[in-house]
Amino acid sequence: MSKKPSIPKGTRDFNPEEVSRRNYIFNTIKETFSLYGFQPIETPSFENSETLMGKYGEEGDRLIFKILNSGDYLSKVDDKLYSEKDSNKITSTISEKALRYDLTVPFARYVVQHQNEITFPFKRYQIQPVWRADRPQKGRFREFFQCDADVVGSTSLWQEVEFVQLYDAVFSKLNLKGVTIKINNRKILSGIAETIGAEDKLIDFTVALDKLDKIGEEGVKKEMREKGISEDALQKLQPLFSLNGTASEQLKKLKALLSNSKIGIQGVEELEFITDNIETLGLQTASLQIDVTLARGLNYYTGAIFEVSAPKEVNMGSIGGGGRYDDLTGIFGLKDMSGVGISFGLDRIYLVLEELNLFPETVSDNSKALFINFGEKEALYAMKAISKLRIAGIKAELYPDATKMGKQMGYADKRNIAFAILAGEKEMEAQSFTLKNMKSGEQTQMDFSELETFLKN
Amino acid sequence: MSKKPSIPKGTRDFNPEEVSRRNYIFNTIKETFSLYGFQPIETPSFENSETLMGKYGEEGDRLIFKILNSGDYLSKVDDKLYSEKDSNKITSTISEKALRYDLTVPFARYVVQHQNEITFPFKRYQIQPVWRADRPQKGRFREFFQCDADVVGSTSLWQEVEFVQLYDAVFSKLNLKGVTIKINNRKILSGIAETIGAEDKLIDFTVALDKLDKIGEEGVKKEMREKGISEDALQKLQPLFSLNGTASEQLKKLKALLSNSKIGIQGVEELEFITDNIETLGLQTASLQIDVTLARGLNYYTGAIFEVSAPKEVNMGSIGGGGRYDDLTGIFGLKDMSGVGISFGLDRIYLVLEELNLFPETVSDNSKALFINFGEKEALYAMKAISKLRIAGIKAELYPDATKMGKQMGYADKRNIAFAILAGEKEMEAQSFTLKNMKSGEQTQMDFSELETFLKN
Numbered sequence: 071m072s073k074k075p076s077i078p079k080g081t082r083d084f085n086p087e088e089v090s091r092r093n094y095i096f097n098t099i100k101e102t103f104s105l106y107g108f109q110p111i112e113t114p115s116f117e118n119s120e121t122l123m124g125k126y127g128e129e130g131d132r133l134i135f136k137i138l139n140s141g142d143y144l145s146k147v148d149d150k151l152y153s154e155k156d157s158n159k160i161t162s163t164i165s166e167k168a169l170r171y172d173l174t175v176p177f178a179r180y181v182v183q184h185q186n187e188i189t190f191p192f193k194r195y196q197i198q199p200v201w202r203a204d205r206p207q208k209g210r211f212r213e214f215f216q217c218d219a220d221v222v223g224s225t226s227l228w229q230e231v232e233f234v235q236l237y238d239a240v241f242s243k244l245n246l247k248g249v250t251i252k253i254n255n256r257k258i259l260s261g262i263a264e265t266i267g268a269e270d271k272l273i274d275f276t277v278a279l280d281k282l283d284k285i286g287e288e289g290v291k292k293e294m295r296e297k298g299i300s301e302d303a304l305q306k307l308q309p310l311f312s313l314n315g316t317a318s319e320q321l322k323k324l325k326a327l328l329s330n331s332k333i334g335i336q337g338v339e340e341l342e343f344i345t346d347n348i349e350t351l352g353l354q355t356a357s358l359q360i361d362v363t364l365a366r367g368l369n370y371y372t373g374a375i376f377e378v379s380a381p382k383e384v385n386m387g388s389i390g391g392g393g394r395y396d397d398l399t400g401i402f403g404l405k406d407m408s409g410v411g412i413s414f415g416l417d418r419i420y421l422v423l424e425e426l427n428l429f430p431e432t433v434s435d436n437s438k439a440l441f442i443n444f445g446e447k448e449a450l451y452a453m454k455a456i457s458k459l460r461i462a463g464i465k466a467e468l469y470p471d472a473t474k475m476g477k478q479m480g481y482a483d484k485r486n487i488a489f490a491i492l493a494g495e496k497e498m499e500a501q502s503f504t505l506k507n508m509k510s511g512e513q514t515q516m517d518f519s520e521l522e523t524f525l526k527n
Numbered sequence: 528m529s530k531k532p533s534i535p536k537g538t539r540d541f542n543p544e545e546v547s548r549r550n551y552i553f554n555t556i557k558e559t560f561s562l563y564g565f566q567p568i569e570t571p572s573f574e575n576s577e578t579l580m581g582k583y584g585e586e587g588d589r590l591i592f593k594i595l596n597s598g599d600y601l602s603k604v605d606d607k608l609y610s611e612k613d614s615n616k617i618t619s620t621i622s623e624k625a626l627r628y629d630l631t632v633p634f635a636r637y638v639v640q641h642q643n644e645i646t647f648p649f650k651r652y653q654i655q656p657v658w659r660a661d662r663p664q665k666g667r668f669r670e671f672f673q674c675d676a677d678v679v680g681s682t683s684l685w686q687e688v689e690f691v692q693l694y695d696a697v698f699s700k701l702n703l704k705g706v707t708i709k710i711n712n713r714k715i716l717s718g719i720a721e722t723i724g725a726e727d728k729l730i731d732f733t734v735a736l737d738k739l740d741k742i743g744e745e746g747v748k749k750e751m752r753e754k755g756i757s758e759d760a761l762q763k764l765q766p767l768f769s770l771n772g773t774a775s776e777q778l779k780k781l782k783a784l785l786s787n788s789k790i791g792i793q794g795v796e797e798l799e800f801i802t803d804n805i806e807t808l809g810l811q812t813a814s815l816q817i818d819v820t821l822a823r824g825l826n827y828y829t830g831a832i833f834e835v836s837a838p839k840e841v842n843m844g845s846i847g848g849g850g851r852y853d854d855l856t857g858i859f860g861l862k863d864m865s866g867v868g869i870s871f872g873l874d875r876i877y878l879v880l881e882e883l884n885l886f887p888e889t890v891s892d893n894s895k896a897l898f899i900n901f902g903e904k905e906a907l908y909a910m911k912a913i914s915k916l917r918i919a920g921i922k923a924e925l926y927p928d929a930t931k932m933g934k935q936m937g938y939a940d941k942r943n944i945a946f947a948i949l950a951g952e953k954e955m956e957a958q959s960f961t962l963k964n965m966k967s968g969e970q971t972q973m974d975f976s977e978l979e980t981f982l983k984n
Contacts, residue, residue, distance in 0.1 A: 075578055075636045075859045078624050081571030083637055085644070086651070089567040105917045107894045107924030110546040114538030114670055115572065115626075115656060116592075121532055135573075136595040138622050140660040144614040152612060157601040165595055167535050169572075179532045180540055187542070189941040191927055194543070199572060203597040213571055226927035228906060235914065347907060351914050402532045437564045449685060450804060457692065457808050460562045467564030470648055470683035484646040 080204070080212030090434040092215075092420060095244065096197060099217050099414055102240045103195040106232060108219045111194050113176040116167045123168070125175045125401060133203045136165040169201040173218045174398070174411075181222055182402035190223030209417060220411030222398060227340060230374045230394070231347045233412045234358055237378055237390060240414065242354040245428050248381030249356040249389075254364035255341050256371050256393075258324065261334015262310070262362075265327065266303035275299060276365040279310070283363070287311045310362060317345040320360050340373060372396040376412055380422045389418045435465070438525050439489040439505075440482040443469040451498050452491070455518055464525045466491075482508055489525070537661070537669030547891040549672075549877065552701065553654060556674050556871055559697045560652040563689060565676045568651050570633040573624045580625070582632045582858060590660045593622040626658040630675045631855070631868075638679055639859035647680030666874060677868030679855060684797060687831045687851070688804045690869045691815055694835055694847060697871065699811040702885050705838030706813040706846075711821035712798050713828050713850070715781065718791015719767070719819075722784065723760035732756060733822040736767070740820070744768045767819060774802040777817050797830060829853040833869055837879045846875045892922070895982050896946040896962075897939040900926040908955050909948070912975055921982045923948075939965055946982070 077083060084092065100110070116137055123131055143164045144152070151159060170176050173196045181188065197217045206212055219236070221229050234251055241249045259279075263272040274297040278290050285293070290311075291304055309327050313320050321342050328334030341360060348358050356378075364375050366388075373394030380386040392412030399407045423429055439459075441452040452468050459466045469478045482490045492504040492513075503521050506513045516524065534540060541549065557567070573594055580588055600621045601609070608616060627633050630653045638645065654674045663669055676693070678686050691708055698706045716736075720729040731754040735747050742750070747768075748761055766784050770777050778799050785791030798817060805815050813835075821832050823845075830851030837843040849869030856864045880886055896916075898909040909925050916923045926935040939947045949961040949970075960978050963970045973981065 073860075075640050076575065077571050077578075077636075077640075078573060078575055081573065083571070083641065084569040085641070086566035086568060089569055093567075104892045105920070105922050107922065109543035109891075109893070110550075111543060112541040112546055114534050114540070115658070116535060116538065116670075118533065118535055121534075132597070135597075137626070138593040138595050138618065140589070140592075142614045144612050144617065147612075155601050155604075155609060157599045160601065161595065169594070179534075183532050183534075184540065184542070189938060191938075193924075201572070213573075221927070224927040226900075228900075228910070228925060228927050231910070232925075235917075239917065347910070350907065351910055354918075403530075434566075435561045436566070443683075443685075450807065453685070453688070453804070453808055460692075460696065461811075463562070465562050465564065467650075468685060468689075470678070470681040470685050481646060481648075 078212070080206030080210075082211065082213070087434050091423075091429050092416065094429065094433045095416060095419055095423070096215075096217070098243050099240055100195070100197065102236060102243065103219050105239070106193075106219075106236050108193045108195040111177075111180060111196055112198060113170070113173075113180055113196070115199070116169050117176060117179065119162065119166055119168045121179050122171055122175060123162075126171055130171060134171050135169040135201045135203055136161060137167040137169065139164055139166055170198075171202060172200050173198060173216045173413075174220075175401075177218070177220060178399045179402055181407065182399050182404045185404060191221050192223055193219070193221045195219040209421070211417065215416045217414040217416055218411055219413075220409050222407050222409035225408045227343045227374075228347075229410050230340075230344050231351070233376065233392065233410065234344065234348050235351065235353070237376075237412065238353040238356040241356055241378075244419070244423060246381065246419075246422065246426070247355045248383075250379045251356050251358050252361040252364050252377045252379065253341065253344065253358060254361055254375045255337035255373060256375060257333045257337025257340065257373065258328070258362055259337075259365060261328040261331035261337055262307070264331040264334060266299070266306050268299055268303055271297060271299060279363045280365045281363075282311075313360075313362060317349070317358070317360055318342075321345070324362070337373075344374070366391055366393075370395055374410065380418070381426075384422050384425050386418055386422055389415045389422060391415075434486075436485065437465045437467045437487050439464075439466045439491050440478070440485070440487045441466065441468045441491045441493065442475065442478050443472045444492075444494045445472045448472075448494055448498065452493055455491075455493070455503065455521070458518070459522060459525065462522055462526065464522065466525070479508075491521070535669070537663030537667075539668065539670070544891050548880075548886050549873065551886065551890045552873060552876055552880070553672075553674070555700050556697055557652070557654065559693060559700065560676050562696070563650075563676075563693050565650045565652040568634075568637060568653055569655060570627070570630075570637055570653070572656070573626050574633060574636065576619065576623055576625045578636050579628055579632060580619075583628055587628060591628050592626040592658045592660055593618060594624040594626065596621055596623055627655075628659060629657050630655060630673045630870075631677075632858075634675070634677060635856045636859055638864065639856050639861045642861060648678050649680055650676070650678045652676040666878070668874070672873045674871040674873055675868055676870075677866050679864050679866035682865045684800045684831075685804075686867050687797075687801050688808070690833065690849065690867065691801065691805050692808065692810070694833075694869065695810040695813040698813055698835075701876070701880065703838065703876075703879065703883070704812045705840075707836045708813050708815050709818040709821050709834045709836065710798065710801065710815060711818055711832045712794035712830055713832060714790045714794025714797065714830065715785070715819055716794075716822060718785040718788035718794055719764070721788040722791060723756070723763050725756055725760055728754060728756060736820045737822045738820075739768075770817075770819060774806070774815070774817055775799075778802070781819070794830075801831065823848055823850075827852055831867065837875070838883075841879050841882050843875055843879055843882075846872045846879060848872075891943075893942065894922045894924050894944050896921075896923045896948050897935070897942070897944045898923065898925045898948045898950065899932065899935050900929045901949075901951045902929045905929075905951055905955065909950055912948075912950070912960065912978070915975070916979060916982065919979060919983065921979070923982070936965075948978070 147163050199213055199215050201213050237251050259276050263269045278293040282290050309323050324338045364377055371393035375393040377388045378390035380389050394410040396408050398409045443449050456466045490506045502515050502517050504513055504515050604620050656670055656672050658670050694708050716733050720726050735750040739747050766780050781795045828850035832850040834845045835847035837846050851867040853865050855866045900906050913923045947963045959972050959974050961970055961972050
């Protein structure tokens with residue numbers, strides 16, 4: 071093979087700096103999950119196909135990566151089926167496993183499979199890669215990590231309150247100020263549809279409303295008219311287009327609008343519980359905002375709906391989202407297990423931190439010092455020092471070969487190692503080391519304990 | 528779907544305790560890698576099939592998990608080929624990607640692909656899962672993590688010295704005493720084969736020698752005779768069967784035995800460099816032992832060969848291994864790039880630590896305190912305290928529902944949370960909290976700052 075090797079489209083190699091920066095985000099999220107009482111689980115990268123297929127709609131089924139059975143897989147395909155040469159029909163016979171498409175369905179499978187070992191309410195987090203055979207494009211990959219936290223087994227709204235705090239805590243720790251946590255409730259959307267007599271058009275109606283930001287009030291109304299929503303209904307909707315003021319002012323308007331819908335009022339009350347308590351408890355740097363146009367994952371969510379937007383100065387869609395679903399595990403036969411969860415968009419958060427220059431300089435865990443190699447005797451002298459430094463927790467290394475000084479210094483430079491340590495015959499005699507600051511060029515002679523103290527800081 | 532869901536054979540779910548214990552091992556290894564100047568990289572879970580196929584022998588090719596192409600994959604199979612219904616022949620047409628089988632080949636691919644961005648010598652570590660369609664059995668899985676550290680771009684033997692130290696450092700930190708690091712050199716095996724005039728039987732000869740532990744001296748000789756190794760050759764080999772004493776005594780005997788083999792002497796001198804320097808530098812808890820019967824990965828290694836054995840009291844094969852290979856990247860067209868690397872066997876290390884009861888109790892990152900939920904007002908009072916505790920880095924949570932006290936206490940018990948905190952009307956009035964030790968049952972009343980101080984320790 072003489073042509074330069076490559077990787078499949080939509081996948082990525084991560085170099086040391088990228089890994090360190092990604093881990094900085096992962097670790098911040100993990101620490102916060104754990105601070106909030108969530109515990110980690112991990113599930114296999116591939117699941118039995120029957121666990122995944124049919125859970126994400128037709129489009130989702132197409133985007134699931136299927137794994138070919140091992141051995142003579144074609145021998146199990148009967149000749150009649152084989153002769154049709156129909157990829158769709160043959161797939162389930164030659165592939166019994168598939169790469170996980172998200173973390174939610176494997177989590178539901180986990181809860182049902184291990185229900186007798188789990189203490190409910192079960193607060194779990196999971197940070198693992200998922201795979202989708204999507205068309206790759208800027209910011210969309212075929213392999214990417216999801217970071218999810220969910221609680222199942224309780225309908226308490228305190229959990230929604232905690233998730234708002236959790237978002238605020240993570241982004242505050244990442245020093246990403248100005249994040250907006252938008253919140254809605256599926257029951258409010260149902261209530262609006264009920265109020266305007268368009269229950270059957272709930273999807274059309276929310277899809278149109280969701281575009282308010284982009285196409286404006288008139289655009290939304292035009293689309294609604296096209297979908298057959300009456301002028302009378304649009305009239306009733308009018309307050310939605312001028313829903314501003316504080317949270318409690320907005321909730322008051324919604325209560326008036328939805329006064330005849332039981333489910334709508336319930337949605338408003340749920341929202342009220344969350345916004346009231348968050349107001350009392352306070353947030354560090356994020357702000358919470360009611361957004362009745364928010365409809366993500368509508369088929370899925372039954373209560374609260376969350377979405378997090380990056381600060382306005384960066385042009386980036388949502389960097390997190392989630393909501394409550396009343397029947398997550400029903401697909402695997404375990405009924406009445408309400409859950410609520412959120413997730414963080416790692417790749418987008420990475421881009422935001424990069425754009426705003428928010429990665430701390432200390433993120434990459436680089437060696438503090440490179441010992442220059444002057445030959446076998448000197449290298450042993452250096453290795454004695456290095457061994458002691460490492461036991462003291464100081465990252466140091468020896469240049470492995472006794473090559474030209476310039477090459478060794480160049481290596482320290484390129485690796486961004488802050489100090490070079492020179493120990494030749496003279497230093498060995500004096501039981502000392504010459505420390506060179508790679509930036510300033512300044513050189514200082516010191517004994518081992520001075521060196522250790524210096525590098526420790 | 529009413530039957531209980533399951534996962535593919537050879538794969539595993541990990542519960543919170545298992546994840547925490549695995550992370551304890553991973554983090555210890557990562558910290559040590561980083562202390563030794565290694566930097567992390569990550570590669571995609573799947574590679575182009577051509578990157579992997581043909582790199583692990585015929586058996587390896589069979590064990591690689593292949594991913595089915597998306598869409599109407601059969602339409603690309605021409606009718607003649609299709610009519611043969613031969614799985615082997617069709618695979619490369621309907622599958623262009625495959626799950627990574629190890630971390631070594633993807634690393635070689637990475638080095639060649641990114642050679643212009645990399646500063647050599649390149650010290651990288653990589654901790655990621657790999658997949659093999661092996662028959663699952665006790666301790667062998669279809670998905671498992673590898674933990675590898677390698678240096679490429681230098682032939683310096685100091686790296687071998689450092690890897691011995693690194694093994695010692697990791698196992699010492701894990702408090703696993705009595706580990707044996709066995710070392711050999713491929714050149715010594717070649718030298719022996721040369722000395723006894725059996726260069727063409729190198730593999731047969733080393734495979735037999737490798738069994739010395741299991742089948743004893745006579746067994747090994749019998750197998751060698753069966754493979755056509757002469758009595759005269761066996762006579763010359765005799766010193767190998769009584770190779771004991773200190774490292775320098777063994778090396779002296781080997782030098783005598785291999786005096787007429789240039790490559791053999793070179794191997795002995797390389798071993799000598801490593802054992803001498805390790806003796807001078809010292810190890811913390813492990814011991815280094817020359818083992819000329821060690822032949823793992825013979826087709827692959829060209830210099831040092833390492834293998835790490837668990838302490839004798841546990842019956843577990845090797846828990847780590849590695850060696851030097853002179854032409855890792857040659858398969859992708861980059862010649863003369865010598866490398867040396869080691870790996871840690873995560874699953875076996877886990878079993879050893881479990882058997883010897885060496886996991887620290889503090890490994891699982893559990894909540895320190897559960898606040899009992901007495902109703903809406905009390906919960907808000909609790910949440911105010913919890914929010915402040917979390918900002919101070921203390922893991923605490925609120926039971927989400929105001930259910931019976933017994934149920935909430937039971938939850939704290941099952942989750943192994945050490946303290947329950949009760950704050951009802953009485954405590955709210957006194958601006959205090961009642962802390963209950965879940966083990967002793969002892970209750971103490973304290974104000975918030977006392978509570979914070981108490982939980983911080």
